[in-house]
Amino acid sequence: MKQAVLISKQKIIFREVPRPTCGQNQVLIKIKRVGICGSDIHAYYGQHPYISFPIVQGHEFSGEVVEVGKEVQNFKIGDRVTVRPQLTCGQCYPCRHGNYHICNNLKVIGCQADGAAQEYLAVDQELVVPLPDELSYDLGALLEPSAVGVHAARRLGEIKGKKILVLGSGPIGILTAQAVKALGADRVMITDISDYRLRVSQECGLDFTVNVKKTDLGQALQAYFGPDSADGIIECVGTEDTVEQAIEHARKGTDIVIVGVFGSNPRVNLGFVQDRELRLIGSLMYKEEDYEVAIEFIRSQKIKVKPLISAHFKFEDYPQAYKYIEQNKERTLKVLIDF
Ligand SMILES: [Zn+2]
Ligand SMILES: [Zn+2]
Structure with missing residues (x-):
């Protein structure tokens, strides 16, 4: 062969x-x-x-x-x-x-x-x-990358009714944001620096997209989520910029899930993590049960x-x-x- x-x-x-x-x-x-x-x-x-x-x-x-x-x-x-x-x-x-x-x-x-x-x-x-x-x-x-998204979303714990920010509109970001929605989040915002990728996010039913090159992320968070901002953040890029955005914009006492794979070691402000009691949570791949949920979400078109x-x-x-x-x-x- x-x-x-x-x-x-x-x-x-x-x-x-x-x-x-x-x-x-x-x-x-x-x-x-x-x-x-x-x-x-x-x-x-x-x-x-x-x-x-x-x-x-x-x-x-x-x-x-x-x-x-x-x-x-x-x-x-x-x-x-x-x-x-x-x-x-x-x-x-x-x-x-x-x-x-x-x-x-x-x-x-x-x-x-x-x-x-x-x-x-x-x-x-x-x-x-x-x-x-x-x-x-x-x-x-x-299915495999969709299961990555389901696992990442579940790393935030119960997300029903919550407001979640997903950083990055690559395939993993778009699939994760859809999983977040399918698991019952109240509102989901997804970011990128490419209008093209944000348009694809919209085709997948993610209606609140932000190009962080053109729009201030802090203002967008206030506008869409209100004064309490996001209840949780999922980083799906794996760059210094996006981790820094997550740490800077996380509300005090909230969780940040890291799904992006890093090509090099980022320098980020861990002072904010300490002072604001943020939690950085890693997410690697998935388990069998994430596959089962992903199949169901794709079958029911909750994940497109x-x-x-x-x-x-x-x-x-x-x-x-x-x-x-x-x-x-x-x-x-x-x-x-x-x-
Ligand atoms: Zn992969
Ligand atoms: Zn082992």
Whole structure:
């Protein structure tokens, strides 16, 4: 089968390798779609703190089951599926306490283990998630980032009736803001510095958008949320500017969830965190239950993912997809690879 490998900075090669064998506890998936994610792009430029070369990328994907292992009962040939790409040890402290998503030995398929940028992938049955009929392969490939959004929103605790600010209108920001809304927030504001991305947010039903290059964030918060401002903030970019915005604008005693992946270490005012009793809460990936909620939200269209799809490329043109993203940075959200 054909496999695409990122071997060094901005260099993807194709090679011919044997088809993976399907273990007793595994299903073999014929890959149909792979989504290119912000963290894939960091890795492509050699800027991801936890991904190194060579790597077969692809952790957001969907496909069809073409073989099942002897011990597999819940899947059959022809099933349409996606995968929760978390390889965990089951032994470490977080694993023993139900927090396998922050396993000390976590390997993410497509980040630290071979991913879906190849024609077939064998995956343990526990990680395979069936796609309901309403979810096409396109939507199936967007389940993973949607689950990131659901998990991030839930890190704020109960958000029913609350006013939430989401910083950043990349795919994760837009999906997180929709998850916040779907979980019952009263009002959601989303920011960016690109009118294009804010327009896509609006297409997804996020009606209060702010371009922080043109509008003062503090004033926008007062105007939309009133004098008490936001009840919680979710940072979905991973830059010094946006973390600083979060810390500066958080109401005293509130929570800030950090979802963005940082290419470099930000310098921020931790004095405000101390003086205002702010809480900085990390958010990494998701758990199985976040997938379940994400499926339900996509199925019921509380989370809309279609407006996020900017372009499709054929698997043979995988390297061109990265070139396209580079040349169309301002107008690209999610690029899908079709097999
Ligand atoms: Zn991703
Ligand atoms: Zn573990």
